Amino acid sequence: MYYIYMLRCRDGSLYTGIAADIEKRLRQHASGGAACAKYTRAHPPEALAALWQAEDHAARLEALIKQLPREKKLALVRREATPESLLASRLQGNHYTRLPTEPFQGSLV
16 A cells, blocks of 8 residues: 655645654655655655555556646645546556545654
């Protein structure tokens, strides 16, 4: 099981990542230490903006989201679009389950 996530950073930017253990990964981003991403060291995260769960092909979704323009990423965050609606032809029928972000918000503090 994998998680694809989007973080809202303090400067308003968005970071997209993938993790097998989402709680551990969010703590790493929040710590700003060596295990966090170089991007989130320079742009500290303030909130988990979106979260999806996938059985497989999670790295494909992560890569495709990273290629989207900012407005489409924001549409995903606001639930105005789904990965399938934005990327249907490139996801090849894979399905991703949107999860609530609230249970994980404490991991970024």
